[in-house]
Amino acid sequence: MSIIQRLDTITSWQPEHTPDNSETSLEQGHVIYCPNLHFSLSDDEQRIITPTVVAKNRKNASYNPNNDKLSGVCDNTELQHTLHTVMKRFARSAERFAHRLLPHYAEQLSLGRTSFRPVEIDGREAPSIRKDDKRLHVDAFPSTPMQDKRILRLFCNVNPEGKPRCWRTGEPFNQLAERFAKKLKAPFPGLRRVSQLLGITRRYQTLYDHYMLALHHTMKEDTAYQNSIAQEPLALAAGATWLCFTDSVSHAVDSGQYLFEQTFYLSYTNMQNPALSPQAILQTHFKDDLLTT
Structure with a gap:
């Protein structure tokens, strides 16, 4: 059975009617795919459709909707202004849509960063295996421990070609x-606390965060695993929108250019079934409490 759950009838970022079970589908590891939910750009906004909109040596532009700050962009003031306007609108659209599609999460979802990814994946050399997103992985952030939070991401392909x-x-x-x-x-004794004190991590890295990051690295570094494990290819169409829990859906990206992405955070305790969270699943393999140590 495919990991994809299609929602063909959704065409609006504020849909009047949505399925009753979208939270359950996400928690069970599905990718919710809306092929007819487009994010439109005006003729004037089309100017951001260029890989040079991001700063040199950057692959993404980043927008923080919590403080309205844009980073990772080129020096062109006009492009900066246009991209800021578009990314702010995308963040608001994504948030409204998530609240409509996922009403059981709506009060608990917190808004993370928004990204625009204008650089072609195919042919791009990763600086290291651990940063190579062409290899299967689950999301875990070295400097931003998630603790009890899940990572829910919404993507929209705006490729004009x-x-x-x-x-x-x-x-x-x-x-x-x-x-x-x-x-x-296991982590080296004291290292996680020192990392927090030195500002290497934004907050304390729990054992859960340590093991999730180790899982991310171990998956990517295991070439035999990457080459042998069964995989489902997904061609996510231009104009389409999709979302999934990227901390539990093992995924890799082979190609694509011009993508908007919105990150949300949700405590695993607010899931319909917390036992399906990576926090709970990993806990079954370790004796120590992963979230308090």
Whole structure:
């Protein structure tokens, strides 16, 4: 069975009618795919459709909707202004849509950063294996520990030439944890607290965060696993929107250019079924409490 759950009838960022079970679908590891939910740009806004809109040596522009700050952009003032306007509108649209589609989460969802990804994935050399998103991985952030939070991401392909965003997805998270848990090494004593004190991490890295980051690295570094595990290719069409929990959906990106992305955070305790969270699943493989130590 495909990981994709299609919602063909959704065409508005404020839909009047949505399915009743979208939260359950996400928690079970599905990618909710809305092929007819487009994010439109005006003729004037089309100027941002260029890889040079981002700063040199950057692959993404980043917008923080919580303080209205834009970063990672080129020096062109006009482009900066236009991109700021568009990304602010996308963040608001994504938030409204998430609240409509996921009413059981609406009061608990917090808005993270927005990104615009105008650089072609295919042919781009990653600086290291750990930063190579062409390899299957689950999301975990070195400097931003999630603690009890899930990572929910909404994507919209705005490629003007009709090119899809090509993903691959791997095995379910419970199988992933079963496969790799014994290979994940415990942290060096005191290192996580020192990292917080020195500002290397924005907050305390729990054992859960440590093991999730170790899982991210171990998956990417295991070439035999990458080459042998069953994978589902996904061609995510230009104009389409999709969302999933990227901390539990094993995914890789092969190609694509011009993508908007909005990150949300949700405490795993606010899920319909917290037992399906990576926090709960990883906990079954370790004796120490992963969220309090």
